Every structure is written in C-alpha cells, then in structure tokens.
Amino acid sequence: MSDEEGERTDGGYTYRPGVDDPYIREQQIDPGEREFDRRGWVLVATILLAFVVAPLAIYLLPHLMAENVSYLMALIVIPLVPAVLLGIVAVWATVRP
Numbered sequence: 001m002s003d004e005e006g007e008r009t010d011g012g013y014t015y016r017p018g019v020d021d022p023y024i025r026e027q028q029i030d031p032g033e034r035e036f037d038r039r040g041w042v043l044v045a046t047i048l049l050a051f052v053v054a055p056l057a058i059y060l061l062p063h064l065m066a067e068n069v070s071y072l073m074a075l076i077v078i079p080l081v082p083a084v085l086l087g088i089v090a091v092w093a094t095v096r097p
Contacts, residue, residue, distance in 0.1 A: 039093040046089040050082035 058074050 043089055043093040046082070046086050050079075050086045054079050054082045 057078050
C-alpha cells in the first residue's frame, strides 16, 4: 500500500527469499531427525498388513470359517482394522516430538 507520492504506508515489510529469517530457521528440521529408523519400519510393516495380509484374509477367511464369518462381514470389517491402524501409524511415524 502506498500513498499518492509512492511512499509505503504499511510499515514497509517485504518478503525477500534467501534473507536469513529466525522464524524459518527455527522451523527447519535437522536432517538427523528424518532418518529411516524404527518408526519407518513400523510403518512399512503396517503397509504390508494393510495391502497384503488384509486382502488375503478377505479371500481366505470366509472359506475357512464359512458358518461363522459371512463374506459381507469380511469385505467390511477386515479392511477396516488395518486402515485405521495404518492411519494412526502414519501420523505417529511422521510427527516428531
């Protein structure tokens, strides 16, 4: 914003990329904190559970327990548990204390 003579009236703040900003420096994460550690392996195991074990269970479980488990229940409940678990583990693995 400027007045009629071209002078700034809003305090004169202009963002300049590359200028050392202490707020941005605080928000940057140390590369050592983003290593593929235990959290990453737990996430990989949960992904395998959700994308390999759950579909196999949907296919095999109703045939093994035909009287107790209906196919509709297998299609609804079996994917629900790994999906919720995957969501929780994904948030846990990416959010650092």
